[in-house]
Amino acid sequence: xxxxxxxxxxxxxxxxxxxxxxxxxxxxxxxxxPEAIRKVAIAMYEGEINMVIHxxxxxAIVDIDPRQVHVVLRDHxxxxxxxxxxxxxxxxxxxxxxxxxxxxxxxxLPNIKKYTDxxxxxxxxxxxxxxxxxxxx
Amino acid sequence: MxxxxxxxxxxxxxxxxxxLDRPVTAGYAGDLLSWxxxxxxxxxxxxxxxxxxxxxxxxxxxxxACIVLTENASLDANAQARAGLEGIPVLRVEQGxxxxxxxxxxxxGEQP
Numbered sequence: 001x002x003x004x005x006x007x008x009x010x011x012x013x014x015x016x017x018x019x020x021x022x023x024x025x026x027x028x029x030x031x032x033x034p035e036a037i038r039k040v041a042i043a044m045y046e047g048e049i050n051m052v053i054h055x056x057x058x059x060a061i062v063d064i065d066p067r068q069v070h071v072v073l074r075d076h077x078x079x080x081x082x083x084x085x086x087x088x089x090x091x092x093x094x095x096x097x098x099x100x101x102x103x104x105x106x107x108x109l110p111n112i113k114k115y116t117d118x119x120x121x122x123x124x125x126x127x128x129x130x131x132x133x134x135x136x137x
Numbered sequence: 138m139x140x141x142x143x144x145x146x147x148x149x150x151x152x153x154x155x156x157l158d159r160p161v162t163a164g165y166a167g168d169l170l171s172w173x174x175x176x177x178x179x180x181x182x183x184x185x186x187x188x189x190x191x192x193x194x195x196x197x198x199x200x201x202a203c204i205v206l207t208e209n210a211s212l213d214a215n216a217q218a219r220a221g222l223e224g225i226p227v228l229r230v231e232q233g234x235x236x237x238x239x240x241x242x243x244x245x246g247e248q249p
Contacts (some may be wrong), residue, residue, distance in 0.1 A: 045174065
């Protein structure tokens with residue numbers, strides 16, 4: 001079992017994706033199944049971007065073992081008032097400057113759900129959001 | 138067809154060399170990064186006007202073969218540096234994504 005921890009910086013789009021890229025690289029080195037690597041990379045990148053856009057950053061904790069990759073993304077941002085809406089493709093509250101970068105299509109959380117085998121959102125308005133996701137090897 | 142062949146056939150400018158000998162096995166066009174993140178096929182030449190750092194990250198995470206900037210879109214300096222580090226070729230053409238996709242489809246042996 002290998003545990004990796006990352007700080008995800010807030011409001012810094014130039015560094016968003018560093019954690020998921022590093023996890024992808026490590027999983028490749030471990031000889032992990034390529035499809036599982038792809039799923040983890042996509043889901044984690046979307047989560048990272050969300051933390052940068054909406055929550056002022058946060059932390060990522062990744063547990064890797066031969067059977068599965070378990071990722072926890074935790075932030076202390078504003079929380080999600082309506083999770084059901086946030087899970088709908090196309091629903092987005094991203095500001096215009098973020099849309100200009102090519103984000104804000106309202107695909108983040110739906111992508112995470114699509115590319116993970118288990119996915120859970122724990123969120124409280126004013127306290128923050130924790131995404132817990134698992135991809136099986 | 139490798140990325141190098143594609144660049145030659147499209148008459149594209151090569152902004153970042155990267156893995157030019159990588160085969161191109163598919164194509165994709167789109168500018169909304171989250172959308173592309175969900176759909177970009179592995180080994181695809183990705184046609185877009187998004188020349189920022191996040192576009193490079195998406196192409197890398199999805200194992201795209203290369204980025205093709207259409208309509209002479211600009212490539213940010215930090216994106217250029219990152220693409221070089223990640224080995225992702227970045228090409229640039231004058232034509233739009235639609236025209237380029239039609240040509241790419243013909244090159245890939247698909248019916249346009």
